[in-house]
Amino acid sequence: QSVLTQPPSVSATPGQKVTISCSGGSSNIGNNFVSWYQHLPGSAPKLLIYENNNHETNNRPSGIPDRFSGSKSGTSATLGITGLQTGDEADYYCGTWDSSLTTMVFGGGTKLTVL
Amino acid sequence: QVQLVESGGGVVQPGTSLRLSCVASGFIFSHHAMHWVRQAPGKGLEGVAYIWFDGSNKYSADSVKGRFTISRDNSNNTVYLQMNSLRAEDTAVYYCVRDGQRGFDLDYWGQGTLVTVSS
Numbered sequence: 001q002s003v004l005t006q007p008p009s010v011s012a013t014p015g016q017k018v019t020i021s022c023s024g025g026s027s028n029i030g031n032n033f034v035s036w037y038q039h040l041p042g043s044a045p046k047l048l049i050y051e052n053n054n055h056e057t058n059n060r061p062s063g064i065p066d067r068f069s070g071s072k073s074g075t076s077a078t079l080g081i082t083g084l085q086t087g088d089e090a091d092y093y094c095g096t097w098d099s100s101l102t103t104m105v106f107g108g109g110t111k112l113t114v115l
Numbered sequence: 116q117v118q119l120v121e122s123g124g125g126v127v128q129p130g131t132s133l134r135l136s137c138v139a140s141g142f143i144f145s146h147h148a149m150h151w152v153r154q155a156p157g158k159g160l161e162g163v164a165y166i167w168f169d170g171s172n173k174y175s176a177d178s179v180k181g182r183f184t185i186s187r188d189n190s191n192n193t194v195y196l197q198m199n200s201l202r203a204e205d206t207a208v209y210y211c212v213r214d215g216q217r218g219f220d221l222d223y224w225g226q227g228t229l230v231t232v233s234s
Contacts, residue, residue: 045152047221050218093159102174103175104162106159
């Protein structure tokens with residue numbers, strides 16, 4: 001049972017938009033920065049989106065296209081992906097620090113299928 | 116470019132020990148906190164342990180507390196995970212991960228090393 005809650009799967013067709021939700025609590029998302037990761041089979045996870053000290057929740061490392069976006073409200077966060085491509089099929093994880101558990105916590109992962 | 120190379124994984128029996136190593140290159144190692152994150156077969160990501168840039172503070176998940184210890188050697192750009200009293204449920208791919216220092220953003224991941232605990 002993961003500390004953060006994500007839907008197990010989402011699906012959409014190429015070109016469409018999809019959102020993935022991540023729900024937590026005051027000890028994690030509510031008071032710490034949220035990040036999002038893409039995990040392709042056989043590869044290491046990749047950082048997609050991170051929150052910064054200005055509480056901007058839509059920062060992307062270099063090389064990550066602006067088709068990927070993030071937002072946060074209270075104890076929930078959302079990853080958005082527009083212009084879906086077949087190469088976007090992967091598992092997506094939200095992550096943050098939990099101040100009570102004093103450890104990194106992640107959602108259970110959401111499998112994205114691009115039909 | 117940033118590289119993180121893990122080693123030390125393998126097949127071990129329950130109750131035994133293993134030490135994972137991760138050699139970092141391509142950045143100033145002593146400026147970054149480091150994490151170990153694992154993924155059990157068919158499961159999601161789990162934060163295992165975290166160490167500050169200078170090694171002065173360390174944190175570990177409840178599932179491994181008292182059994183696993185994270186440490187680092189900044190003179191050799193290496194972070195370690197000492198795993199004792201291994202259990203079957205510790206079977207996983209273990210990733211060495213750099214903290215981007217922007218708020219627990221894990222910005223570079225190693226390829227992972229597989230630990231299998233089985234009798």
